[in-house]
Amino acid sequence: MAKVTFIEHDGLEQVVDIPTGWTLMQGAVQSGVAGIEGECGGSCACATCHCYVDEAVVDTLPPPSETEEEMLGCTASERRSNSRLSCQIRVSDALDGIVVRLPEAQS
Amino acid sequence: MIIVGAGQGGLQVAESLRAEGYDGPITLIGEEASAPYHRPPLSKAILAGTMEEAQLAIRGAEFFERQRIALLTGTRVAAIDRSARQVSLEDGRRLDYRGLALATGARVRRLPITGDGLDGVLGLRSLDDARRIRAALDRAARVVVIGGGYIGLEVAAAARKRGLEVTILEAAERLLARSATPFLAGFYADLHRGQGVTVELGAKVVGLDGQGGRVTAVRTADGRSHPADLVVVGVGIVPDTALAEGCGLACDGGVLVDDCGRTDDPAIVAVGDCTARRTGTGTLLRLESVQNAVEQGKSAAAALLGRERPFTAAPWFWSDQYDVKLQIVGLSADHDRMVLRGSLEDRRFSAFHFREGALVAIDSVNRPADHMVGRKLLDRKAALTPDQAADETFPLASLTR
Ligand SMILES: Cc1cc2nc3c(=O)[nH]c(=O)nc-3n(C[C@H](O)[C@H](O)[C@H](O)COP(=O)(O)OP(=O)(O)OC[C@H]3O[C@@H](n4cnc5c(N)ncnc54)[C@H](O)[C@@H]3O)c2cc1C
Ligand code: FES
Numbered sequence: 001m002a003k004v005t006f007i008e009h010d011g012l013e014q015v016v017d018i019p020t021g022w023t024l025m026q027g028a029v030q031s032g033v034a035g036i037e038g039e040c041g042g043s044c045a046c047a048t049c050h051c052y053v054d055e056a057v058v059d060t061l062p063p064p065s066e067t068e069e070e071m072l073g074c075t076a077s078e079r080r081s082n083s084r085l086s087c088q089i090r091v092s093d094a095l096d097g098i099v100v101r102l103p104e105a106q107s
Numbered sequence: 108m109i110i111v112g113a114g115q116g117g118l119q120v121a122e123s124l125r126a127e128g129y130d131g132p133i134t135l136i137g138e139e140a141s142a143p144y145h146r147p148p149l150s151k152a153i154l155a156g157t158m159e160e161a162q163l164a165i166r167g168a169e170f171f172e173r174q175r176i177a178l179l180t181g182t183r184v185a186a187i188d189r190s191a192r193q194v195s196l197e198d199g200r201r202l203d204y205r206g207l208a209l210a211t212g213a214r215v216r217r218l219p220i221t222g223d224g225l226d227g228v229l230g231l232r233s234l235d236d237a238r239r240i241r242a243a244l245d246r247a248a249r250v251v252v253i254g255g256g257y258i259g260l261e262v263a264a265a266a267r268k269r270g271l272e273v274t275i276l277e278a279a280e281r282l283l284a285r286s287a288t289p290f291l292a293g294f295y296a297d298l299h300r301g302q303g304v305t306v307e308l309g310a311k312v313v314g315l316d317g318q319g320g321r322v323t324a325v326r327t328a329d330g331r332s333h334p335a336d337l338v339v340v341g342v343g344i345v346p347d348t349a350l351a352e353g354c355g356l357a358c359d360g361g362v363l364v365d366d367c368g369r370t371d372d373p374a375i376v377a378v379g380d381c382t383a384r385r386t387g388t389g390t391l392l393r394l395e396s397v398q399n400a401v402e403q404g405k406s407a408a409a410a411l412l413g414r415e416r417p418f419t420a421a422p423w424f425w426s427d428q429y430d431v432k433l434q435i436v437g438l439s440a441d442h443d444r445m446v447l448r449g450s451l452e453d454r455r456f457s458a459f460h461f462r463e464g465a466l467v468a469i470d471s472v473n474r475p476a477d478h479m480v481g482r483k484l485l486d487r488k489a490a491l492t493p494d495q496a497a498d499e500t501f502p503l504a505s506l507t508r
Contacts (some may be wrong), residue, residue, distance in 0.1 A: 022162055030167035032174070039401060041145035041165075045425040045434055047479060067432060067475055074479030 002096040004028075006051075008035040009104045018091045024100060025049040025087035035102030042087035044068055048106040049086040050075040057098050058082040061089060077103030108411060109194055109204040111184045111350060113137025115146065115397055116379030117210030118165055119404025120411075121176045127412050133176045134202065136194075138183040141234055142166070147397060149237040150258050151427050154244065154265035160234065187354040189372060206411035209351055209362055209370075209377040210404070213344035213395070218253065222315025227322040228338045231258055243337045247271055251325045251335035253312050255282035257426050259341030260295060264428040266337075267302050274333055275299065276310040276325060285343070288439050290458060291470050294451075295428070302429060307333075344395065346381045359383055361393055366417035368407030376407035387419070396424045421485035423478075434478035437468030437485050446497040449474055457481070459496035466491050483507040 018027030028036045037048035144163040152158035183197040215230035255277030281292040311328040346361040361383030368376040379400035384392045402418040409416035423436040442460035449456035457477040460468040469481035489506040
């Protein structure tokens with residue numbers, strides 16, 4: 001279980017408990033965090049789960065797969081160095097307390 | 108507002124009503140025991156055992172509370188009384204509505220042959236179905252999949268990945284006959300054969316044999332018998348139009364709706380797999396996809412509030428089998444020219460389809476960037492030429508700016 005803080009584009013903060021093994025997207029969507037859509041349900045097919053992960057944390061994560069990398073090139077909002085698809089990030093204890101910022105638009 | 112059917116489309120109507128600013132009561136009624144969940148993983152991660160059931164839920168319980176959406180699960184709507192503006196539940200209760208959305212989805216098509224009721228013969232539509240198939244896969248050695256559509260192919264891939272012996276029996280002369288081009292169908296036939304799946308085309312199933320009530324084999328019209336201890340039937344779905352027909356709404360292989368999800372009763376909209384859409388160009392369009400349920404849900408919620416928000420985006424769809432990600436955008440059915448971008452050998456390519464020189468659809472295999480750019484190209488009706496599509500050095504994105 002990890003506590004993850006999602007900060008929407010307009011500054012609204014929501015803290016969500018996400019079980020280990022779930023993805024950031026699943027945790028956010030089930031709690032109704034508005035800035036993440038997750039249309040494809042986590043299949044890395046829609047890019048509507050784009051997020052900006054804490055700069056300090058992003059380097060500790062397993063790098064994006066080739067598919068995720070390509071999808072990140074096509075996000076609706078600007079891609080940054082800490083851009084990830086939240087459906088591709090699995091929660092572990094190591095992510096407890098992280099802050100995830102959400103882009104202005106997903107599609 | 109009352110929504111019948113608590114699946115992907117029904118949930119979207121409820122959410123979009125709130126997003127559009129509707130503040131009154133919303134009741135979402137579904138006959139399944141579970142809250143709305145993602146169906147696509149049922150034939151993928153759930154069968155593969157890489158996803159827990161709890162991860163399937165689209166929204167959690169607190170969400171429904173916060174949004175004041177009353178979710179009635181395990182509750183079947185029995186009839187609609189349009190003159191009284193009431194729905195009646197199976198337990199006899201009657202609920203008034205001002206606006207009503209039908210999102211009843213579809214049911215698996217049954218095989219009109221003997222033996223369809225034997226144990227070990229299963230269809231896949233719901234979480235309950237997936238649980239049964241997963242349990243059967245744990246015990247099975249020989250699996251026969253009847254029907255070479257996306258669901259059948261995904262089940263075959265999941266079974267094969269578990270090391271089981273898998274045969275696909277498809278009545279048509281190619282796979283994916285209703286939904287994909289012959290080219291893509293050929294690619295998938297090769298892919299499955301390469302993984303050790305037996306793919307039989309033109310194989311018309313005439314009967315199922317059993318012993319002690321359990322299935323043992325599938326018989327085909329050529330007189331052959333294909334031994335099986337699990338048979339998964341994936342021969343398509345039938346839109347669930349019972350309620351709509353029962354109250355006299357126009358149906359034609361689906362509840363008839365316009366681009367805004369409106370039926371011919373101004374108080375009733377319909378969305379998702381249960382619908383057939385009369386498009387602006389006068390054709391009847393039936394789509395079975397998440398995007399269709401979601402986009403129609405948004406349009407229909409707006410329509411219930413008297414607003415015009417037509418769904419006109421290019422349809423898109425995906426399928427995951429083995430390590431192959433397919434993403435389709437547009438409708439390729441009446442294309443007259445196809446060009447490839449990328450490499451067929453490496454299984455990384457996109458097939459661009461044109462009709463009278465205009466781009467109509469793109470099938471991308473492990474080329475997600477082509478798909479994403481392609482969605483923009485189609486929505487903007489960009490003037491991509493076949494030569495540009497085939498030229499890897501031509502930047503597709505330059506046409507979307
Ligand atoms: C195994 C599987 C894999 C799929 N894979 C993909 C994929 O990879 N990509 C993709 O885009 N699409 C995929 N789809 C299709 C996609 O899931 C559907 O198009 C989508 O779920 C349709 O949503 P819906 O709301 O119209 O119907 P559903 O999600 O089926 O919801 C309808 C609900 O209404 C309920 N209902 C019906 N009648 C009543 C009644 N009288 N009273 C109360 N409740 C009622 C049903 O029980 C059901 O729960 C897949 C579907 C399946 C089954
Ligand atoms: S949910 Fe679709 S790409 Fe992440």
